[in-house]
Amino acid sequence: MNLPPLIQSFVLHFGEMGSRWGINRTVGQIYALLYVSPEPLNADQIVDALGISRSNVSMSLRELQTWNLVLLKHLPADRRDFFTTPDDVWQILRTLAEERKKREVDPTLSVLREILMQQPASDAERHAQERMSEMHGLIERLTTWYDDVKKLETDRLATLLTLGAKVTKLLEAKDKIVSLGRSKRTTEKG
Amino acid sequence: MNLPPLIQSFVLHFGEMGSRWGINRTVGQIYALLYVSPEPLNADQIVDALGISRSNVSMSLRELQTWNLVLLKHLPADRRDFFTTPDDVWQILRTLAEERKKREVDPTLSVLREILMQQPASDAERHAQERMSEMHGLIERLTTWYDDVKKLETDRLATLLTLGAKVTKLLEAKDKIVSLGRSKRTTEKG
């Protein structure tokens, strides 16, 4: 590996984390390298920078493309492929969320739905279905929320994040006022 | 494996997903089994149900315990260990979020901080630091939001989810009113 020390730390870290994130070391390293690189890189540049085989680079780039995490670019009068990551970190976050959902959540949701359609043949199965139904309900709530929020433009999303739990405090206050109003009216009636 | 078909589907699915979630097949299967089981199970029951070795069960349960995803129970006059998962799916979600953050996010945040402290020695490093700083900023925002939201009780959290993006529509409306007020006052002054 042949990189400035500061960049190397970053690349190596992404490599190590790769396995925890469900991608492998090389894929993580290539992504990190492209992310910090000022311009697009071609496959041979990646080979030189990371000291891995050409074929490994090819396969790992393909993997990154299936994740929609890299962009293919072409320079005029050069038939090689050059790769970058999108500039906007918020866009990267959206892509990551979308792809992880597709891989980690959606299949489970569909398995749960399928099982819940079936007729339980025993108490054990009945109980299991109840538990699965709870899980299904939670995941559906989360994905509905996600579908709702992912449409927001970046600045709206940022606002939402900044608000955080404050929103519920507002709602709490509102609830109190409403219930006060109600109890007042009830008192007036009685 | 010796399980009612409906439960077996669930268990096998969790096994397959395991690798995508950064845990292994056996760990996923054991978790799924405990999740749908009406009462706590001991290690030998798990061995019978899943057809895996006793030592594997022991190691996998230990793994699940480090994730805080299973609870150890004891029955009176029985020295064996029995295991369950927490009942409340919302609590499970919190635990999962917390543990994944600890494993997948926090290390990256600390590496980024460390690198950003250093003095760049070239244009390449300067540019890389800028990119890392963007990433760092995004992750900090997300974790601040998360720290804020994770304290909410379940019903408040559920409310927040149900609201989803509606909150920003409210804010949008509020912004308009405020800016109308401002421009009116500006007009009055001018």
Place this chain on the structure above:
DNA sequence: CTGTCATTTCAGTAATTTCTGAAATAACAG
């Protein structure tokens, strides 16, 4: 203590995943 039952550890093996080099394919210029 001693014997029994439960759990954990761990070295070796099995299975899976990752990586490579060589060959195949593709895309193009002359």
Place this chain on the structure above:
DNA sequence: CTGTTATTTCAGAAATTACTGAAATGACAG
């Protein structure tokens, strides 16, 4: 066409991860 350059494929090697059986440890009753 032919030669050159770029990319992909893929069978086997290397590395990593998961799993097992046997032995060790622990916990307790008598």
